[in-house]
Amino acid sequence: MKQVYSVPKSLRPVSTHYCPGCTHGIIHKLVAETIDELGVRDRAIGVASVGCSVFSYDYFDCDFQQAAHGRAPAVATGIRRTVPDAVVFTYQGDGDLASIGTAEIVHAAMRSENITVVFVNNAIYGMTGGQMAPTTMVGQRTTTSPEGRIKGLAGEPIRVSEMLATIPGATYVARVSTTSPAHIAKAKRAIKKAFEVQLAGGGFSLVECLSTCPTNWGMSPVEAMEWVDKNMIPYYPLGEFRTPEGGQTNG
Amino acid sequence: MAGRKLFKGNEAVAEAAVRAGCRYFFGYPITPQNEIPEYMSRRLPEVGGAFVQAESEVAAINMVYGAAGTGARVMTSSSSPGISLKQEGISYIAGADLPCLIVNMVRGGPGLGGIAPAQSDYFQATRGGGHGDYHLIVYAPASVQEMVDLTLGAYDVAERYRMPVMILGDGVLGQMMEPVSFPDQMAPDRPAPEWATRGARDGRTPRLINSIYLKPEELYKHNLDMAERFEKASANEVRYEEVLADDAELLLVAYGTTSRVCRAAIEKLRERGIKAGLFRPITVSPFPYDALSKRAKSAKAVLTVEMSMGQLVDDVKIAVAGAAPVHFFGTTGGVIPKASDIAEYAAGIVGEEVR
């Protein structure tokens, strides 16, 4: 028998704390597969954020630092500057990156820090129990938007990839989804490309991964994936917003 | 040591850090310490290091966290409002047992305050500053040369106890020029510490830099370990200076810039026949409680002098523990006390207590 799918080696053989069906696990696998395929596990240094991915250091089998909420790009900058041949990546959620960490992500992109950011957008604060995030959809109910996010009060969700794509230093910016085998295959290609940009010394790369939160959305895992396709993708279009070649493939 | 050169305090502390092995600086401009990042932006590239002007003090201290976690000798500097912003990262750095060097050239507060020298960040510096149970090792130099000497040893101390070291200066120490000498040799390169995250190479087990302990028993244990290291620092690293203290009936206690003014005040008091002396803490954290306690027993009164509304005086009261009355003379907001005013106030105490 030939093995056609195996679990990536850069992922530790442990059970994660993620809820059943949470797509964090899929994104972890894609990052770990990329590290395996590029053969960089022994020089990879990850930076974990605050939120559901706080324990990602327990799942990736490489060196890690745990950052304060939103500060992962700053911590990664400190690592980047001191270990020139390291492969430095942050793994951040939307509360972390798109709210409290906006300054850090914008300026890491501005400096074109040679790091890779894996940005997980599930439109909610998962770890703290389902509060409204800057990425929460208008009308989406959360524990702090009980009547649904109201545009007139909380504004409309922030499109991080589009915003960062306006920054000259952002070498590679893409948005992908994790809600179907085809989307996952594209997500893998984007994540690998982002790491390849870093390995080539190309500067800042970020992949925004649309993700689910079945528990806090109150849906089954499959319903949650369908919800992303129906509600999030139209607002958060998929594609590459910046590439080293200068091309864009939106939609 | 090479010959003495005239150096501004801010530039001297930066050069001393470089001689001590600092190769990475992350900072953000704020008066009155701007010469430090400016100097480092020129100097670090010369020695193969890196300077990053961060987007904020918050980002700068988190860059320090990342760099310190790789085992590098790293530094940041700021002044009071900026140090407040850094407290988040300082707490994480302390919680993750990382060594680093932080310089605070204190200015008047609270809020935006002013840009003139003050000592009103004493509580913040000596009581941790950020959230959680931790201490920094805090040096309070009184001259540019002393700032250099303390900085030269700062990384060794920070690495020995695995906690941040702070140089607590002020606008006077940062801005004034004094002749200083530096060691000719740079600190030798050292191997990366066994906890540093630089990639799990050669098959070693991956490492983690972290301050999260969700199990109460584990966090308790971590805090006990931190406290034990600070206890050791308290036993080994406490420094102080005494001036004419042996026969002092009136013991002045002051640190940093204020201690310089107090030296002049003591002279004035001695000229008037008042047996005054000075106790100067050099480490304000750990504080020289035992030494001050011993000295206070032979004094009839103690006078704390500081550029704040009464912060050092708390530690003095803890040390003196009722052995003598503890008086307080303070100026704040950027006003430096005059030797004559201190002497006048001290003479008043003498009238009440000493004679």
Add this chain to the structure above:
Amino acid sequence: MKKVVVNEAKCKGCGVCVNFCPKSALAMADRINSKGYHPAELANEAACISCGICGRVCPDAVIEVFKP
């Protein structure tokens, strides 16, 4: 050896693999694992084409896929 090997003890029973299996070869088992979940299983080995999709979509990295 089966074409789809599920690490049953780690499976959280989310059903994502079952949903995306193009040949409906997977199903949730009736039994319950130590975590309290019904694990996924290869219910119809003959239908399985070893495409690997179940492995790729599994959020918990509990599925490995083999081709005869």
